[in-house]
Amino acid sequence: MVVTVTVNPAIDSAILADRLAFEDRGYVLQRGESAGGRGLNASSVLHAFGMPTRAIVVSGGESGKRFEECLARQGFAYDVVPIAQNLRTNLIITDRQGLTIKLNEMGPSLTEQELAQLEETVRGRLAEARWLLLCGSLPPGAPPQFYNRLIQAAREHGVETLLDTDGEVLQFGLEEQPTMVTPNQQEAARLLNRALITRQHFRTAAQRILGMGAQSVMISVGSRGAIAGMGNQIVEIVPPRVEAVSPIGSGDALNAAFVWARVNGYDFVEAARWGVAAGTASAKLPGTRFANLEQTKEIYVQVEVR
Numbered sequence: 001m002v003v004t005v006t007v008n009p010a011i012d013s014a015i016l017a018d019r020l021a022f023e024d025r026g027y028v029l030q031r032g033e034s035a036g037g038r039g040l041n042a043s044s045v046l047h048a049f050g051m052p053t054r055a056i057v058v059s060g061g062e063s064g065k066r067f068e069e070c071l072a073r074q075g076f077a078y079d080v081v082p083i084a085q086n087l088r089t090n091l092i093i094t095d096r097q098g099l100t101i102k103l104n105e106m107g108p109s110l111t112e113q114e115l116a117q118l119e120e121t122v123r124g125r126l127a128e129a130r131w132l133l134l135c136g137s138l139p140p141g142a143p144p145q146f147y148n149r150l151i152q153a154a155r156e157h158g159v160e161t162l163l164d165t166d167g168e169v170l171q172f173g174l175e176e177q178p179t180m181v182t183p184n185q186q187e188a189a190r191l192l193n194r195a196l197i198t199r200q201h202f203r204t205a206a207q208r209i210l211g212m213g214a215q216s217v218m219i220s221v222g223s224r225g226a227i228a229g230m231g232n233q234i235v236e237i238v239p240p241r242v243e244a245v246s247p248i249g250s251g252d253a254l255n256a257a258f259v260w261a262r263v264n265g266y267d268f269v270e271a272a273r274w275g276v277a278a279g280t281a282s283a284k285l286p287g288t289r290f291a292n293l294e295q296t297k298e299i300y301v302q303v304e305v306r
Helices: 037-046 063-072 110-130 145-155 166-174 185-192 201-211 250-263 268-282 294-301
Strands: 003-005 012-019 028-035 055-061 077-082 088-095 100-104 131-135 160-164 217-221 224-230 234-239
Touching: 003 037, 003 250, 012 063, 028 037, 028 063, 037 055, 037 131, 037 250, 055 063, 055 110, 063 077, 063 250, 077 110, 088 250, 110 145, 131 224, 131 250, 145 160, 145 166, 160 166, 160 250, 166 185, 185 201, 185 217, 201 217, 201 224, 201 234, 217 250, 217 268, 224 268, 234 268, 268 294
Parallel strands: 003 055, 003 131, 012 088, 055 077, 131 160
Antiparallel strands: 012 028, 088 100, 217 224, 224 234
């Protein structure tokens, strides 16, 4: 079982347009709603890969009812922690050329009691977990060390942890030495307070993040793949060139496929290859759709390690 946690989920309202152009009109071709959040996206990919997964989320208000209706269609197990406030809605606009605009609401404030109930729910699922994925932002007012307590609890149960977040939440989380952290280029740059442009920049960034406490790290750099590091080993994972339709959620697919591969006995580098393959394969699909295992395999054989 792989358990994912999404503390700040959303209703993702996705729009496909013919084009996005500054100060000019475009036309809506398609629109839809889905249950969104990094952890939920990871659970969707794990479920598609045939791995048992359980998603833990919060939900409340009228928007929460719509969110749970969407969530019930996903097909994997989940626990809902009730909260008083409405969930947020995120707007995702993508055109046929792959240009994407994403506008996120901040999300509801959670009370101390609601956060305590969420933590208790996570702790109650650790006995059956191999990995715990802590994904996405925390809602307004939540203590930035909230993930730290969950990493500590996972360690006590012998559960591996993957941390995918940003800002001071990531900085605090590194202090607890998570098994894996997966910042993207912008998140890593904010963490280290420096621009990341060249290969040497990314190699140095990976080494610094390992020095900050992570047991392993993978910095995703979009269509260029990822820089991954564990111990003294730093590798560049390079995907084939593909026509990207929608990159939204590619990082979540990367997280899920990496963990899937580790649970299935692949070593760190091969798991990173699977992660990059899944992210690349998902970027070829419209909206917030994710690649299945067969689609990921087609890309995996073309992924290079340097």
